[in-house]
Amino acid sequence: MSTLVKNIIRFILFLLVQALVLDKVPPLHQFVKPYLYFLYILWLPFNTPRIGLMFISFAFGLCMDYLSGTPGLHAAPCVLIAYLRPFLLNVLMPQEKTELSYGEPGIASIGFAPYSVYVVLLTFIHHAYLVLIEWLQFGDFLFFIGKVAATTAVSLLMIFVTEVLFYRKSRFRTNAA
Amino acid sequence: MRNIILFIRRFFILVVFFVLQGICIAILVRYNKTYEAVFANSATEITGRVDNQYNKVEYFFHLKKTNKQLSEENARLRNMLATNYIGPEVSTLHHLDTTFRDTTGKVRIFSWLPAKVVNNSFSEENNYLTLYRGEKQGVEKDMAVTGPDGIVGKVVLVSSNYCRVMSLLNRNSKVSAMLKKELYTGAVEWDGADPRFVTLKNIPKSAKVVKGDTVLTSNLSGNYPPGLMIGTVELVQSEQASNFYTMKVKTATNFFNLQYAYLIQNETWKEQKALEAQVTPK
Known part of the structure; x- marks a missing residue:
C-alpha cells in the first residue's frame, strides 16, 4: 500500500475512533478525557515537507473540531505539534541518516528511548496547549494542572x-522500491 | 524591499505557523463570542449527517430504555388529560386545543415540536447536542429544549435540517429557576465538574430548603414555560459570607441516555425581546 493511501486511511480512522468511540466514553472524572487522535500527526512520514505537515495537521484538527463541536480548539494544538515535530526529530534521531532508510517515526526506526x-x-x-485554551475561558489553575497531568497520563x-x-x-526503504 | 522578501523566505515556515495559529484562535474566539462561526451552518449539516448514521446504531441499543421513558411520559400526560377531570358542571368541561387561538379567547404562548437527538456530548467543558430538526421544520435560535424528564438546553445554531443545542451542561448556560415549594427564584449554572449535577445560586437564606426539594423553571426563564422540571436539591451549602445559598441540584434529565427532546417555541418571545431592548442601556 502506498504511503499516501495509508495515511489517508489513517486520517479517517483516527478521526472516527476519536469522535465515535473515545468521545463517547462516559467521564470518569472531570480531569480524565481520553485523547488519541493526535497520534496521527506523530506517525506522519519523515519526508513530509514542513509546510505540508502543518497544513495537514490544520485540516486534521479542524475536522476533529467539527466532529466535537468547538471549531479551532483542536486545530491550534495540532498545528503547534506539527511545527515542533521536525526540531524534536532532528535532535533525537541518530546521526546516520536513518530518515532515508525508514518511512516514519516508530520504535524500530529511531529506537525505544x-x-x-x-x-x-x-x-x-x-495537552498543555489544548487545556490552556480551554482554561483561558474559565480560569481555574488547579483545573489546568490536574487536567494536563491526567489527560497526558x-x-x-x-x-x-x-x-x-x-x-x-518499519519498512526498510530500499533503492529498488 | 529585497531584504523583506529574503526575510520572509527565511522565516516562511514560522510565518505559516503563526498564520495558522491565528486562524485557529480567530475561529475559536469568534465562535465562542457569537455562536455564529462562518461555516458552522454547512459544517453542522455535514457532521449532523454522520452523527445521524451513528445514532441509528446507538439508538437500537437504547430502545428498551427509550420505550420505558416514553411510556412513562405518556402515562404522566394521560393523567393530566382534561377528560380525567370533570368540573362541577358538565358544561365547563376543559378542552385542550392545538390552534393558535381557541374559541374561549385564550392565546397560545408555547408550542412544542418533538425532535430526535442525533448527537450528544457530556464529557466536555462546554457540551452541545444536535437535534434532527431545523429551519425547514420551524426551529429558530433561542428556542428552549426539554427532554421527557426535564429541561435540556437552548438552541444556538440552526441549519436547514439540524439544530445545535447548548446543553444545560455548558459553562455558558444560565437558566432562571425557582423552588417549587416557596417560589424563590435563582439561577441554575454548571461548574463543569459532574454531568449529573448543576448548581443553583442566588436563593436567599430566608428560604427553607431541604434535600429533595423540587427545582422548576420560573416565569422569568424567558423561553422556558414556567414550571418545567429541572431537578431536585441534592446538597445545600451555606456560606457565612453571603446571604445566599448555593445548592447542588441533581438534574431530572439523564444526559447520558437522552434520545428524544422537545423544542419549545415561545410565540411571544420576539415581542418581549423587542420591548425589553428599548430600555436596555447600550
Missing part, C-alpha cells in the same frame, strides 16, 4: 497500547 521522549514531549505539549497509556496492538512493520 528517543521515540518515548518524542511521544511524551509532544503529547504533553499538545491517559493518552500515553493509550498510545502505548496502540503501539503494542498495531505493531507497525
